[in-house]
Amino acid sequence: MLIEERLDKIKSIIEANKSATIEFLSETLDVSKDTIRRDLIKLEQQNVVRRTHGGAVSANREAMILDxxxxxxxxxxxxxxxxxxxxxxxxxxxxxxxxxxxxxxxxxxxxxxxxxxxxxxxxxxxxxxxxxxxxxxxxxxxxxxxxxxxxxxxxxxxxxxxxxxxxxxxxxxxxxxxxxxxxxxxxxxxxxxxxxxxxxxxxxxxxxxxxxxxxxxxxxxxxxxxxxxxxxxxxxxxxxxxxxxxxxxxxxxxxxxx
The missing domain is CATH 3.40.50.1360 (Rossmann fold)
Known part of the structure; x- marks a missing residue:
């Protein structure tokens, strides 16, 4: 999987759930936790996510409205x-x-x-x-x-x-x-x-x-x-x-x- 494709998948997961753990992303995308950590740093630099202890949350902090x-x-x-x-x-x-x-x-x-x-x-x-x-x-x-x-x-x-x-x-x-x-x-x-x-x-x-x-x-x-x-x-x-x-x-x- 190319890095851009992986970053897009990480963005989609976090946008859908508002957050994700490094462990979950690693297992879902079948890559190492270190790879996910580096990807999250890139996405944080793009202001797409905000890293937290053990994972990341969406940089868009407007809560979701659900029925x-x-x-x-x-x-x-x-x-x-x-x-x-x-x-x-x-x-x-x-x-x-x-x-x-x-x-x-x-x-x-x-x-x-x-x-x-x-x-x-x-x-x-x-x-x-x-x-x-x-x-x-x-x-x-x-x-x-x-x-x-x-x-x-x-x-x-x-x-x-x-x-x-x-x-x-x-x-x-x-x-x-x-x-x-x-x-x-x-x-x-x-x-x-x-x-x-x-x-x-x-x-x-x-x-x-x-x-x-x-x-x-x-x-x-x-x-x-x-x-x-x-x-x-x-x-x-x-x-x-x-x-x-x-x-x-x-x-x-x-x-x-x-």
Whole structure:
């Protein structure tokens, strides 16, 4: 394979997934890790990628916008790892606001036999919560988003204002030093109110969501208590998180440790 052809393949992989590890690229393209490292240096010089520890991310840090089916089928194993860690934080006999993200959906399936009072704006989440024997569920009112299957609008936000919950489980579309972002105001306003009503805000974000941005700002970093992710954020991003007193929990796929 010619070097230009290989560089094009690396670009395509990283653009499609927003990131890739050196190990994955090496195995996929059947070349050495040293070759991949040199290729990533070239692509970084072209401002196509940004190298990270163990791999690279797309230099375009605008987060991807996907519909519900696309989101639910993406990074499932990583979501499960993050979900397990999030579920460990939640104490028995708790009240929880669940937003409509698919990573939060994965967390629901890890809650097991905990006694919960659950409030959500997601049709799919309500259906999953109904399978938990000890869960009492409230489905928020509002307008139905037909593609994403969540309820939104002024009626939804006003209803959320009536609650004071132990936790808010928040799926992250994009997170940067400036805070948490989403691609639509309608969903962002619902998430914002859920954050305001939760005593302990647990944000769930795989590594592709970190150091990205979106159209509508949901909250500042200081409004998050815990960030559960699958890879340690870059040092500069960790500095911002530490400055805002955000506890970072990393779900390590190999060892299952923080």
């Amino acid at each position: 519900y089916d696309q989101r639910s089928s993406r990074l499932n194993r990583i979501k499960e790892q993050i979900a397990q860690k999030a579920a460990e934080i939640v104490k028995d006999n708790s009240s929880i606001l669940f937003d409509s993200s698919t990573t939060v959906e994965a967390a629901i399936m890890q809650l097991g036999n905990k006694r919960l009072y659950a409030i959500t704006n997601s049709l799919t989440h309500a259906k999953l919560l109904a399978k938990l024997e000890k869960a009492e569920i409230t489905l928020l009112p509002g307008k139905l988003h037909k593609d994403q299957l969540f309820l939104y609008g002024s009626e939804t936000v006003k209803k959320i204002e009536q609650y004071n919950t132990d936790y808010t489980l928040l799926g992250v579309f994009a997170l940067s030093k400036d805070g948490v972002f989403i691609h639509t105001e309608e969903e962002g306003l619902v998430k914002r109110q859920m954050i305001a009503q939760g005593h302990h805000v647990i944000a769930l974000a795989d590594h592709t969501k970190i150091d990205t941005t979106g159209f509508f700002k949901v909250c500042s970093l200081a409004e998050i208590d815990v960030l559960v992710t699958d890879q340690q954020p870059e040092p500069q991003m960790m500095d911002y998180l530490n400055e805002n007193k955000v506890e970072v929990i990393v779900a390590n796929e190999q060892r299952g440790e923080k």
